Amino acid sequence: MNEIQEEIIAEFDVFEDWLDKYNFLIEISNDLPIMDPVYKTNEYLINGCQSKVWLRADLVDGKIRFTADSDAIITKGIVSLLVRVLSERDPEEILDTELVFIDRIGLRQNLSPTRSNGLLSMVKQMKLYALAYKTKMAQQ
Amino acid sequence: MDFNVDKIRRDFPILSQKVHGHPIVYFDNGATTQKPRQVIETVNRYYKEENASIHRGVHFLSERSTETYEKAREKVRKYINAASTNEVIFTSGTTGSINALAFSFGEKHLVPGTEVIISEMEHHSNIVPWQMVCERKGASLKVIPFNIKGELVMAEFKKLLSDKTRIVAVTHISNSLGTINPVREIIRLAHKSGVPVLLDGAQAMPHESIDVQDLDADFYAFSGHKVYGPNGIGVLYGKEKLLYDLPPYQGGGDMVDCVSFERTTYNQLPFKFEAGTMNYIGAAGLAAALDYIGGIGLERIREYERYLLEYATMKLMTVPGLEIYGNAANKISILSFLLDGIHPYDAGMVLDKLGIAVRTGTHCTQPVMDHFKITGTLRASLAFYNTTGEIDRLHAGLHRVREMFG
Numbered sequence: 001m002n003e004i005q006e007e008i009i010a011e012f013d014v015f016e017d018w019l020d021k022y023n024f025l026i027e028i029s030n031d032l033p034i035m036d037p038v039y040k041t042n043e044y045l046i047n048g049c050q051s052k053v054w055l056r057a058d059l060v061d062g063k064i065r066f067t068a069d070s071d072a073i074i075t076k077g078i079v080s081l082l083v084r085v086l087s088e089r090d091p092e093e094i095l096d097t098e099l100v101f102i103d104r105i106g107l108r109q110n111l112s113p114t115r116s117n118g119l120l121s122m123v124k125q126m127k128l129y130a131l132a133y134k135t136k137m138a139q140q
Numbered sequence: 141m142d143f144n145v146d147k148i149r150r151d152f153p154i155l156s157q158k159v160h161g162h163p164i165v166y167f168d169n170g171a172t173t174q175k176p177r178q179v180i181e182t183v184n185r186y187y188k189e190e191n192a193s194i195h196r197g198v199h200f201l202s203e204r205s206t207e208t209y210e211k212a213r214e215k216v217r218k219y220i221n222a223a224s225t226n227e228v229i230f231t232s233g234t235t236g237s238i239n240a241l242a243f244s245f246g247e248k249h250l251v252p253g254t255e256v257i258i259s260e261m262e263h264h265s266n267i268v269p270w271q272m273v274c275e276r277k278g279a280s281l282k283v284i285p286f287n288i289k290g291e292l293v294m295a296e297f298k299k300l301l302s303d304k305t306r307i308v309a310v311t312h313i314s315n316s317l318g319t320i321n322p323v324r325e326i327i328r329l330a331h332k333s334g335v336p337v338l339l340d341g342a343q344a345m346p347h348e349s350i351d352v353q354d355l356d357a358d359f360y361a362f363s364g365h366k367v368y369g370p371n372g373i374g375v376l377y378g379k380e381k382l383l384y385d386l387p388p389y390q391g392g393g394d395m396v397d398c399v400s401f402e403r404t405t406y407n408q409l410p411f412k413f414e415a416g417t418m419n420y421i422g423a424a425g426l427a428a429a430l431d432y433i434g435g436i437g438l439e440r441i442r443e444y445e446r447y448l449l450e451y452a453t454m455k456l457m458t459v460p461g462l463e464i465y466g467n468a469a470n471k472i473s474i475l476s477f478l479l480d481g482i483h484p485y486d487a488g489m490v491l492d493k494l495g496i497a498v499r500t501g502t503h504c505t506q507p508v509m510d511h512f513k514i515t516g517t518l519r520a521s522l523a524f525y526n527t528t529g530e531i532d533r534l535h536a537g538l539h540r541v542r543e544m545f546g
Contacts, residue, residue, distance in 0.1 A: 018160060018493040023544060050501045050516065051485045071515075072483035073545060 004085050005101040012105035021106070025077025032080040035069040046121045051075040053122050057129035063088050064133055066126060078107060078119055086126055091137065094130035099123065143444040148436070149525050151176040162495025165530040170315050170474055170521030171499055173346060173368045175429070182428035183370055186421045194420045195394055195411075209420040212427035213410070216375055219430045220360065221351040226380050226409040230418050233374035234342040235265040237361035238309070240376055240389040240413060241338060242269035245307060247387050252278030255304045259284040259292055259321075260511060261314045264504040266340045270309060284310070286511070290317035290466040294325065301333050308337045312344035312360075316503040316519065317466025318449075318474030320348070327356050336382060342366050346523065347445060347472045349438040352377055364422055369429035373422030376413070383409055390415040441524045448522045449473040452531045459538045461546075465508075465517055473522035476503070479538060482545045484518045490544060491518075494537045 015021045039056050046053045051072035058065045066087040070076040085101065086094050102108055149155050152174045157164055166174060186208070192201035194209045213225045222228055231237040250256070256270050260283050267281075274281050282305075284297045292310075301308075308330045313320050323339055330337045336358035341350060345362040352360050359382070364373035378386075388395055388406055392415030397405040406412045433441065452475055456462055461480035479487060488500035501516040502509045509516060520534060 019490065019540070019544070022490060022493070026544060051483060052515075072485040074486050074489050 002097075002100075005099070008081055008085070008101045009104045018106075022074055022077075025074050025081075027077075028080050029073050029076035032069065032076060032083060033067060035067050039067070040069065046125055053079060053119070055122055055125055055129075057126070057133070059133050059136075062137070063090050064094060064130060066129075068122070075119065079122065082119075082122065082126065091130040091134035095127060095134065143440060143524075145444070145525065145527055149527075151178065151432075152525055153177060153180070155525060159495040159497070160493050165496040165526075165533050167520040167522060167526065167530070167534065168497045168499050169346070169523040169526075170343060170366075170503070170519060172365045172371075173523055174525070175368060175370070175425075176432050178432045179369055179425050179428045183421055183425045186424050191421070193417055205420060208424050209418070212420075212423035215427040215430055219350075219434070220375075220377060221353050222377055223353060224380055227377055227383065229376040229378065229383070229410045229413045230423055231361075231374045231376050231413075232372055232419065233363040233365065234340060234361045235269075235363075235374075237374050237376035238266055238338070238340065239269045241359055241361070241378070241386075242273045242309075244386040244389045244413075246273030246277050246279070248385060249306045250274065250277035250279040253304060254279045254306045255282050255300075255302070256280075257282045257284060257297070257300050257305055257308045257310075259310045260286050260507050261290065261292070261317060261319065261505065262309075262311055262507070263315050263340065263342070264506070265342075266309055266311060267507070279306070283507075286317075286319070289468050290314065290319045290471075291468045292319075292321055292326075294322065297326065298329060301329060301335065303333070305330075305333060305335045308335055309340070310337070311340040311342075313341075313347065313472055314466065314505075314508075315343045315474070315521075316476050316505040316508050316517070317468065318471035318476070318521075319466060319468035320344075320470040320472060323355060323357070327358075331356065336379075343472065343474070346433075347442065349442075358382055364426040364429065367426070367429055368432060370422045370425035373419045373426050375426075380409060383413070388412050388415070392416040394418070436524070444524050445473045445522060448526060448528070448531065449475075451528050452520065452522065452534075455531055455535045456538070459535065460542070462538065465512055465514075475520045475522075476517040477520075478514065478517055479542060479545075482541060484516045486545055487518055487538070487541045490541050491534070491537045494533070494540065496534055496537050498534075 040054050044054045044056050046055055051070055053070045055068045066083045068079045068083055070079050154174045190205055192205040194206040196202055213228050217225045217228050231240060256274055258270055270281055282300045285293050287293055310326060312323050327337045338359035339357050341360050341362040345367045358379050360377040362375055365371045395407050395412055395415040397407050463478050465476040484500040488498055491498055499519040503519055
């Protein structure tokens with residue numbers, strides 16, 4: 001998992017200009033698998049006041065698969081990075097991961113509670129899903 | 141135009157900084173304004189030379205501090221042309237003022253079956269306090285709608301006014317649409333029905349000259365920080381005879397006459413409404429801010445800001461797919477807009493990296509967004525230290541945004 005984070009850091013390293021970083025986020029926002037619109041409901045909504053994020057988690061063969069979307073493109077780009085790092089992992093791994101790449105590529109400000117874009121809540125929600133599935137798996 | 145904006149900008153230290161490598165363009169004045177040196181120095185000097193709690197001690201500093209505080213009250217009185225300093229209550233800001241009034245007025249005048257009239261374009265701060273008091277008292281809230289241009293529908297207001305109405309609380313100028321409301325007409329109609337009117341003057345104070353007696357406003361609320369003064373200070377103006385009848389909002393020091401465990405009697409106006417240690421340094425800063433604006437002259441400020449509004453409106457209209465929300469015939473230099481299909485948050489993020497500060501979102505007016513069936517807008521709110529060059533930068537920035545997301 002940390003390899004993927006290193007990969008992302010290297011990808012962002014080539015950009016000196018902020019707008020180039022944003023252009024890259026716009027580009028990779030398309031990498032996010034399309035979320036079935038039926039799941040874009042309040043149940044899956046992480047309300048960030050300004051931009052909306054929808055997040056779903058399914059357990060597939062012991063690993064969590066995240067699907068997500070956002071109505072703002074830059075947010076969606078960041079969401080796609082988070083999914084790339086955390087999706088298709090077992091719950092334990094997700095809980096143990098420290099998301100160092102966010103700081104390293106200069107997106108820390110997007111995850112501060114005041115940015116009100118739902119990303120901080122999204123990370124929390126991903127970890128909560130992992131915890132829930134871990135508990136569920138332990139009971140089986 | 142006889143307006144030396146370069147000279148004015150030198151009074152505002154913050155405007156000379158760079159953000160993300162670009163000279164800052166500060167277009168978020170509707171949220172808060174920047175402070176001139178004169179205000180910063182007043183606050184600084186107060187802490188260095190005068191600080192002591194007011195209305196308490198017999199010692200030199202306390203007396204001097206009290207004098208400065210009461211001079212600030214007189215300055216505000218004169219600026220808004222209140223009849224007496226008894227009518228000028230210091231608060232923490234517009235929100236504080238409205239909460240105080242809603243609570244106090246509600247205690248005295250609202251009972252089940254009575255009504256409070258607000259408008260569809262109110263800031264949440266002039267909705268929620270009334271909602272809370274209505275719920276507590278079993279009263280109900282009535283809402284004056286606005287039309288497609290963002291102007292209040294006065295015919296609807298006339299229909300809402302009735303013998304159940306106890307107060308009308310509307311904004312003087314809309315923070316998300318820029319509309320200057322026909323407050324004289326609103327007051328005239330309300331008074332004909334014997335109903336008092338509160339004006340939320342948060343956005344009006346920095347742009348219009350306010351004369352509460354001429355307006356015949358019963359209550360007027362505003363914030364220091366939106367009028368080039370410090371944070372945490374605001375004013376609730378109220379006609380003396382109305383304030384006299386209202387119960388205090390908060391209990392504590394300074395608002396009392398005599399306290400015993402059996403009974404407490406309250407201090408006179410305006411102190412009855414000023415419990416605890418007030419923000420006397422903020423009050424001094426606010427007085428300095430009013431001096432500063434007075435020195436430039438509100439008529440000149442208005443004229444220049446109208447020129448900026450016209451320039452900005454023409455310029456933004458040339459951006460393909462840009463739609464402005466709030467096109468009232470009578471408005472201030474606030475431009476709320478959307479670029480077709482582009483999320484305001486995305487646009488705001490890019491503008492930020494170009495050094496341009498705009499507000500994105502609902503601007504604490506969710507009902508306004510619901511009216512237009514949108515989730516938010518970008519808002520550029522201009523002040524007299526802004527320039528046409530800065531508007532050009534916004535214009536270029538919006539083209540950049542279109543290239544990136546279009």
